[in-house]
Amino acid sequence: MIRCDNLVKIYKQADLEVVALQGLDLHVRAGELMAIIGNSGSGKSTLLNVLGGLDRPTAGQVTVDGIDLLQISDADLVKYKRETVGFVWQNNARNLIPYLTAQENVELPILLKGRRKRARALELLEAVGLLHRRKNRLSQLSGGEQQRAAIAIALANEPKVLLADEPTGSVDSAMANQILDLFRHLSHSLGLTVVIVTHDPLLAQKVDRVVAIRDGKTSSELIRRKSYAQELQELADGAERGDPDESHIEYAVLDRAGRLQIPSHCLEAVGMKNRNKMRVAIEEGRIVLTPPEPQDDRVS
Known part of the structure; x- marks a missing residue:
């Protein structure tokens, strides 16, 4: 995809x-x-x-x-x-129009596409568990309810x-x-x-x-x-x-x-967090990375 x-x-x-x-x-x-x-x-x-x-x-x-x-x-x-694509933002103000109800917010993108809006909007509000709040405006919804309404809007055009x-x-x-x-x-x-x-x-x-x-x-x-x-x-x-x-x-x-980024917690575990070299060896079919020996670490 x-x-x-x-x-x-x-x-x-x-x-x-x-x-x-x-x-x-x-x-x-x-x-x-x-x-x-x-x-x-x-x-x-x-x-x-x-x-x-x-x-x-x-x-x-x-x-x-x-x-x-x-x-x-x-x-x-x-x-x-x-x-x-549908988009859900962290900031609810980017998802919802405050003076519209939850149902009207979901109907708007469907209307722009020229489809039957009411049945689709109610279907989506039910899918996100918000059908009972369909007539409420933004100020009447909790943060979690606003985010669920935003998800319904993002799904409006399938x-x-x-x-x-x-x-x-x-x-x-x-x-x-x-x-x-x-x-x-x-x-x-x-x-x-x-x-x-x-x-x-x-x-x-x-x-x-x-x-x-x-x-x-x-x-x-x-x-x-x-x-x-x-x-x-x-x-x-x-x-x-x-x-x-x-x-x-x-x-x-x-x-x-052939480059890779080693997760930082792995580097910290072997004392390699702020060092720029590792020893590379092949052992029994595996690539093994280890911290350099002290004499190797002096060479820059």
Whole structure:
């Protein structure tokens, strides 16, 4: 559904150039529920803006549902943003018009497409558990209810991909869990591809794959050992909850030039956090990285 190969995004301000994405590679399967994490400035929000058609990529390749976002015309880009992707923002003011009711907010994008709006709006509000609040305006909804209304709006025109930028950043942990469960339900019931950008690594417990971005590149991936549904079934059968740190397998991502970014916690564990060399050896079919010997470390 999403394919990024050697994706580059450069912002230009006066005489200054900022390279936000530096040859990023990312492939997302149709129907996948995944998260993208990274520190502030890592490039994760830039990636979401490119996938959402809000920013044009500078170089590389990026396709969504077979649509080439590097070569797309302005007219087709408008159609792409209306029909292929839905966007959920952290700031509810960007999702909702305050003087409209929840139902009217959901009806608006459907109206712009010229479809029957009322039945579709009610269907979506029911799907996100907000049908009973359909006549309430923004000021009458809680933060979690506003975010669920925003999700309904994003789904109004039946997009193939749902992009969410810090969707749980403005709600408490209980509501965050409800919103993440809603994303999972929508992904499975509608076959929707959901990409969530967040700074919260605990989100990994709710999704099947987590991609970490550092310095504009994918640095590592966390892939669930068992499906989330399988873990819930085991808990229902009386099994004890496992250690969250052991629920996923972590992989470093190797780029086209053979380079990889080793997760910082691994470097810290072997005392390599602020050092710039490692010894490389092949042992029994494995590539082994170890800190340099003292005499090696003196050579710069």
